[in-house]
């Protein structure tokens with residue numbers, strides 16, 4: 001899937017390399033930062049791409065006001081400032097640059113852990129103010145202490161391995177990481193309730209999602225070691241700020257290192273009191289703010305835009321890859337050229353399936369079955385089948401991004417399974433309350449083109465090339481003559497380029513014509 005990318009708005013302070021790279025390849029770029037929402041919406045009407053960091057909020061309102069927007073790029077990791085659901089429904093691609101700033105975020109986290117342990121920030125401030133408070137700022141060693149890492153993804157595991165060098169024992173929790181996986185980078189996996197009483201420091205590296213909002217809350221502080229220190233370089237809102245302030249004031253929490261806040265920049269309570277608290281070391285969302293990280297994410301997002309831009313020559317486009325797909329797994333799959341003909345086949349089979357059930361698409365259950373070696377893990381084919389099924393049955397704007405959302409809304413469910421076997425095929429079976437059960441089977445031949453192998457129980461010996469100008473006729477019994485169908489088509493002005501038959505419980509005739517297939521009516525024959 002690709003986009004005509006003529007003009008891009010960069011609405012946050014992204015490194016200049018991003019603009020340079022896009023401009024070098026003929027993409028027009030406008031940089032306007034801190035735009036009020038109405039101005040952002042007005043400006044976006046002129047652009048098909050938008051690049052942001054965390055400051056611009058790409059809300060449903062902004063997306064609704066930007067009819068030409070096709071792609072949003074986040075030069076960074078967290079996408080909680082982008083309404084992914086609204087973007088997906090609109091068919092807008094969302095990309096990010098996962099990993100581009102992980103080391104920088106990790107290093108800031110480690111420095112906050114060390115600053116907390118040794119009171120670096122308040123001691124420095126006190127000295128600048130003319131005091132010599134050696135006793136007041138006595139700290140603690142990290143050696144032998146337990147660091148709990150919540151979220152063992154890219155940043156969490158980098159933090160763990162660095163803090164192990166200080167002799168810290170690292171424990172952690174992540175629903176997606178097994179105990180063996182965690183052990184491979186020196187972290188003992190524990191349940192959260194086991195972690196609270198043993199941790200001296202807790203550092204958070206999860207996304208902000210409903211399951212992690214207020215993960216560190218008042219009840220948690222009651223279960224923790226008295227004086228536990230909290231570090232949050234992930235997202236504001238994962239730590240309940242009011243509960244943290246209370247715990248700092250009553251001693252349940254011994255200190256906090258905060259880079260992120262519920263409101264950025266912070267203007268209200270309790271955030272302001274937290275920042276001013278003597279046991280808090282706070283930075284203004286600086287995790288990714290290093291030259292290295294900013295250059296990396298700027299180049300990575302520009303490269304991904306270029307990889308998808310249809311107005312960039314294919315040989316240039318192929319130099320770049322899409323590495324941070326947020327809302328369209330099928331998009332990543334299209335980057336592998338070997339998948340492309342299968343994606344086309346699945347779309348054509350989806351279109352044929354819709355024709356088989358006379359367009360009665362809503363409330364259809366679809367089963368997609370792949371066979372043959374190398375066809376495992378092709379889950380993205382379901383999106384393509386749905387895009388084919390829904391073509392012409394939904395409002396404008398259907399694409400591979402929003403097909404699953406639109407299908408779900410239409411009550412269409414889809415599942416994919418894989419069977420062994422030698423021949424590489426895709427079978428799409430549709431089950432519909434009124435239209436009954438039908439299936440189409442296809443394959444991709446050596447010419448990389450999609451072929452229909454069978455409809456229901458009728459098999460085309462050589463396969464039939466699928467695509468435009470393919471007419472399918474079903475005879476109600478095998479007595480219906482192919483000659484009758486062909487003559488009727490010719491009499492209607494069709495130029496026939498090929499014919500094929502398949503016989504099962506019904507007879508099927510596949511006819512390719514040079515132009516659009518004329519509408520014909522023959523008793524006992526159904527045009528599909």
Ligand SMILES: NC(=O)c1ccc[n+]([C@@H]2O[C@H](COP(=O)([O-])OP(=O)(O)OC[C@H]3O[C@@H](n4cnc5c(N)ncnc54)[C@H](O)[C@@H]3O)[C@@H](O)[C@H]2O)c1
Nearest residue numbers: 077078105151153154155174176205206207233234287288
């Ligand atoms: N401060 C900054 O400037 C800065 C910079 C980069 C990233 N970040 C933030 O850091 C966070 C982590 O980034 P990352 O690149 O490591 O992401 P990641 O996706 O690699 O890792 C996140 C991990 O959190 C885990 N997780 C999800 N729900 C969880 C839960 N309920 N409990 C425990 N773990 C859970 C996931 O399974 C995943 O392994 C993100 O929120 C990101 O936005 C902040």
Ligand SMILES: O=C(O)[C@H](O)COP(=O)(O)O
Nearest residue numbers: 053054055076077078288
């Ligand atoms: O999620 C991220 O990538 C970080 O929070 C960085 O955000 P920023 O690009 O606004 O610095």
